[in-house]
Amino acid sequence: MESSPQLGRAVVMSWRPGSPSGVRRAERDDASVGSRLHAYGGMPYALLPSGTAEVDASTAQITGDTVRTDTKHDYGDLARFAEELLCVREDHRGDELVAIDVATMGSRVLRSTGGFLASPRGRAGRLAWVHWDREVMPWDSCEVWAADYRPGGQLGEPMRVAGGPGESAFQPTWAEDGALYFMSDRSGWWNLYRWHHGRTQPVAPMEAECAAAPWESGYANYALLPGGRIGMTVQHGPQHGLVVVELNGEVRPVEVPYTFIKPFLAAVGDRIALIGASPTRSQEIVLVATDGSNELDVIRPGTWAIDEHASVSVPEVLRVGSTGGEVTALLYPPASGLAPAPLIVRAHSGPTYGVDYRLDWEVQFFTARGFAVADVDYRGSTGYGRAFRQALDGRWGTVDVEDCRNAALHLIATGRARAGAVFISGASAGGYAALRAVCEDGPFSLAVARSAIVDPNRWTVTAPRFQRPHAAALTHPKAKVVPQEIRRPVLLIHGDSDDIAPIDDVIALAGGLANGRLLRLDGVGHYLSGAALTVALEAELDAYMAVLNDSAG
Template structure:
């Protein structure tokens, strides 16, 4: 999609239709494959493939929604090998010949992290009793064997030369807090023998094990304070290339691939530094060479073959796209775009590009924010400002084209994304410093950015709003439960009561809920001081709608009825759902209503003075 200088408002329909999502990119057979979610499509998420011989095409059945609910957030929900698609749909595992039509049921359960071994499929299977690593032969009857069992959590089954590697973490930890890498002797169709732990444990998150072409086991550990790459040669563990940046993403999902191996011995890795991602090549001697690419955001799904790497990249002027990068020569590399959102109505539309803002807060910390000015503004713009608190709260600002943000900037709003305390991209200490301070430090950081914009003459009092989703919704609600710069809050899929949430959240996230709580506590209706808009899906299993409905009832009984939009059959991810347009329209109407009320109040004040 070409972004140029044509001035236009981004309509709701255009913002939604252009928000195509690409995920879980991986190599298979002689091509690359990925999940493609088209918000305006009826069939949901499809597996799409690209091969040099026949280009791009869908390879999953029509009207079949590919997706895994393993560990609540999914991941690794398909793989392609030997002309067969293996995929997860709901609580079932299927396989299907690419040249056929019928899906064959392989097994029941909650599966994820599908991986191809030597003549077999490996996967994680979750139940309320715990996790298993299972194996299924690629051909013949789909007989499923259990290799490893745990009452807690398992991930990343990765076969190597005579061995199997995997990750494990306890029910008292999140994988970004304490995760272990294990390995054991293993031959295909055999049993796991003599398992040993290589890395990880309390205070160390070791993730993404992967066997290199040299026979060594590689993994990413944050033992230095940053997620960096390490290598185990069978005897010792050594750092591959120390980098002051994150060489892995916070593992909310299974199946991430933040690094991989070229066939000439070089390693390719994604590095996150604050809100920016970059691609680097690590030479055999440990030298780190940056790759000059037109992307500032790269998802943790690299698929390598030969001297090429496929990736999902984006920038402030390019929505996420699937690209093939030839690294035979990285000065400069050759880039071929395999898939990108195409929506003619937005072709050539001018967009707002962000400015990085640094604001110093109490204790001498700096908070980084990305400021998107109104699309057609001048250098001295003054506008209503929407401060966005990202979800997670371990997520981070994404330096990429977001058409739903452009929906607001094209209407004269400024949008500001804040990397508050707890965000990923700043090291382990920064990430875990929000524990026990949730609803306090995150709120203070967002407020500090808002106050800075007010004092800098970018916004007027009464025209600064805060908006957040999931954990960010909790932040937004607490921000208007105290005196501060925000005139209103929009809370999408919000967490309301951390204690109750800890009892109702899926088992994967219970440890997170327990560690975060202890700061501001539950959102109390009696403390809300500004108008709020509550948007929630009725099928949300991560943050149940009951808590939001109860808050709305309490606010109504106090005479400050909130605006509420309940979305039938929508889960936790409203922005990528089929009701995303309704949510955008409600949010815009809410801000305009607050601005209108403020204008009327101001007019009444002037009339009284006369």
């Protein structure tokens, strides 16, 4: 999948050995490919004998040469199994796992639930899938199921392979020998497991996250290689790596020039295809050798070319003491190299996500203008195990704010940041943290909240169906941001077509602020890009400069 700025849409690309660039597979010139299944989407295309089946981003329906749908559902999680297309579809009542006959276009519902389904995976008369209840998030409680199934038939008696209360299991994949692999955090860390003949065994136990929190369907943090070997991502905090699990169980690191690897691994022969990036390399698609040579074959270079003479700010990984122990931050110094510098502390979105240790042009926009930027992996972030991830439950807007505040105070105390010139910003859940941070005394002179959540308690109703349990787990009686509690200037930036965090609460908050401004972006959704992002960044810079100029005066 590739988002094409030139076309203004997302398309399916293919690559063949010897080809200097990708070949666009999408034959339709007007539609963008993308799924909105479970609000965040996942796997919007599948390869079929007669071409591709794709989800039209505007209609949420499947379209293709031999497969089309026309129902009131959102489709996604497409996967081919023999002569059928397997997929998941969603409406307000719940999810259905559907099989579509490629020849006749007839469809059959194999499984339905008021909760959620994902990852249908078939092989040799067996089908696996993932299920979680509507009252939980998949990173808290999620189950892997399996049943006998042959295309054109019905499911056999389902069996729960893994997962349940207190365990998050997902990413099922069948091996040639009939074993089923999956990720589980039963040890406190997402590690790889193997289920065969009714027995489950850990494949490569370690105190590291080997999977990403399943915000989208179709993630693949591992790939099965020939000869029983396995390629797998390993995450320690913000740092991502790649390993190969050998047949004898040895875990061998593979040297790659990336600090960030997207959860979309694939096997191409005995090589691993991945999307990688670093603070000095934009995202690129590469084939990585697994024979010990560490050879890379870049098959799709990054869309952003970096001038070798350009001054790119490279972050330092910091461990900062906070109320609940240490937290991690990425500190990007200003291009000028001057210290102490004005500082922007950024709270990442999610909040069950983490900082991206890769080239970020929004960060570079500010470091090029004399600001330092600190991205904070506050409590609740992914990459540090289950206990750390759940430390924010019931304490949203408190412990995350403590961690951001303590990171700022540490940088002031060590001479990296200038007191009185420290700001906090964030988008979505990060925007909520930014607003809560200026509801109390502290180092922050201004907050910038983009696409922010304002009232977590109301968000349990207004959020997409997928994320309502998240809001319920995180919130508490005093979670709402109210204007009279805000003690510093605020810039609110919000799209009026945001269906993740509706703008109504933001409008109400802005109306009660004595020192606040709302930049309303017409026709813009939850995620800002293109012209809308440019406008937002310029407005954010202007807000910072106004504070700096006032203090200088």
